[in-house]
Amino acid sequence: MSDILKIEGGHPLNGTVTISGAKNATVALIPAAILALKGEINIFNVPDIDDVESLTALLNYMNVKTESDEGGHIRIDVSGMNYMDLDHPAATKLRASYYFMGALLGKYKKVRMKMPGGCYLGPRPIDLHLKGFEALGASVDFSGGWYNITAEKLIGSKIYLDVASVGATINIILAAVYAEGKTTIENAAKEPEIVDVANFLNKMGAKIRGAGTNVITVEGVDELVGTSHEIIPDRIEAGTYIIIAAAAAEKMTIENIIPQHLEAMLSKLVEMGVKMDVGIDYVTVEGMQPMQAVDIQTLSYPGFATDLQQPLTTLLTQAFGSSTVKETIYTERFKHCTELMRMGANVQLSYAMASITGPTPLYGTDVVATDLRCGASLVIAGLIASGVTAIHDVYHIDRGYDSLDEKLTRLGATIWREKEETSH
Ligand code: EPU
Helix, strand or coil: CCEEEEEECCCCEEEEEECCECHHHHHHHHHHHCCCCECEEEEECCCCCHHHHHHHHHHHHCCCEEEEECCCEEEEECCCCCCCCECCHHHHCCHHHHHHHHHHHHHHCEEEEECCCCCCCCCCCCHHHHHHHHHCCCEEEEECCEEEEECCCCECCEEECCCCCHHHHHHHHHHHCCCECEEEEECCCCCHHHHHHHHHHHHHCCEEECECECEEEEECCCCCECCEEECCECHHHHHHHHHHHHHHEEEEEEECCCHHHHHHHHHHHHHHCCEEEECCCEEEEECCCCEECCEEEECCCCCECHHHHHHHHHHHCCEEEEEEEECCCCCCCCHHHHHHHHCCCEEEEECCEEEEEECCCCECCEEECCCHHHHHHHHHHHHHCECEEEEECCHHHHCCCCCHHHHHHHHCCEEEEEECCCCC
16 A cells, blocks of 8 residues: 655745656666676666666566665676566566566567556557567567567667657667667667666677767677666756745755756746756756746657656646646646646646646645656645645655655655555
8 A cells, every 4th residue: 555645835945955866767777787798787876766676676586686775876796697587566567677678688589578567648659669679680479468579689770760769769779789780770769868878888888879869879799798887867856856946945956967958947947937046067946936837848858858747737837827738748648737626726638738827826635646747746736735735646756756755854845654544
């Protein structure tokens, strides 16, 4: 049974928050580590989130030894690794378990696993991942809830992605590092997490060029070995706290960030009138000021991140005028709006779009974190609402935000957890 997160709103925040390593890089780096044939892998700045626990459980299931310490350092030893079909509950807990498809296919030329899990944001197909594996010479079969992917050998190929998918780009890279010859991915996604994964693999001995642009090449190699790597800061966690600061802080600094990764969002906040000082690796926000409505449209990087659309919606409920939020990545990613409406938000929903008219006071009530970033949007709402907000299904938030309660408590929030009462 998941905890309930309770927040008593209306306590202005102050101080500094340090951002953790990027979830969406970490969840690819951990599966990528199994591609090493020898040597130890040391990953630093690993966030303390449940997704990491699930992926570590999958490594251990394949007899890969892991050791973690408090400071976000994981040591991975693949020397005793055995191939296993991924018939493990952890594989269905998160979406990123699909990175084991590319990594196991690359290393063992076979993989058998169930459908990956993760947040429901409307349909989330993986057809492009599979087409990529097929282009490299693998055969893919889906039956009885299992993906069976096998190849006699993988041969480099040219792959055009119909949609610039983060997951497909990374998965094809993982499968291609041991392929014979050169793989070219056209219309590749350009997210910073992809660059981080490519840097990690290159340190292990891979030959990946062009990560961060829309054409990536992978020259196959014979052996990858252990390395050390520090994960980039989480731009979505950073963006979430910047929005929290604009909504609920007198003065707050968000540190250990790469502001260039947040340019689209920072521009929108400037347009709203949020007062910010953007430094080399920090942003200081003077929040709780009058703000203007803006229109946003989610796009793949460097456009406005879909993962920040949900947290920003809460801020838009406090802006003067009518804002529109258009989703081009996940047309159904609007469950948070229904929850925000329970708290007093004025939101009109139409296909792939929300119109928010503000400012409206928000009132604490019972709401449900239907997915990770919906959870973040409700936490922000709880911080500014009058009374107590009770967020149910908080496990979604724990999948992706490192020490959320502790970080917010240190900033001056009143936040606590209670056990969900069982109904009879
Ligand atoms: N798509 C396809 N076919 C595919 C793959 C994707 O049509 O085979 C479509 C999707 O339906 C979507 C678009 O392509 O419309 C982009 O999806 P993408 O593959 O880029 O998303 P993802 O890799 O499944 C990652 C993040 C998400 C984030 C999206 C978009 C991870 C583990 N997840 O998902 O993060 O929203 O990119 O930036 O990296 C989150 O952190 O809360 C989260 C959901």
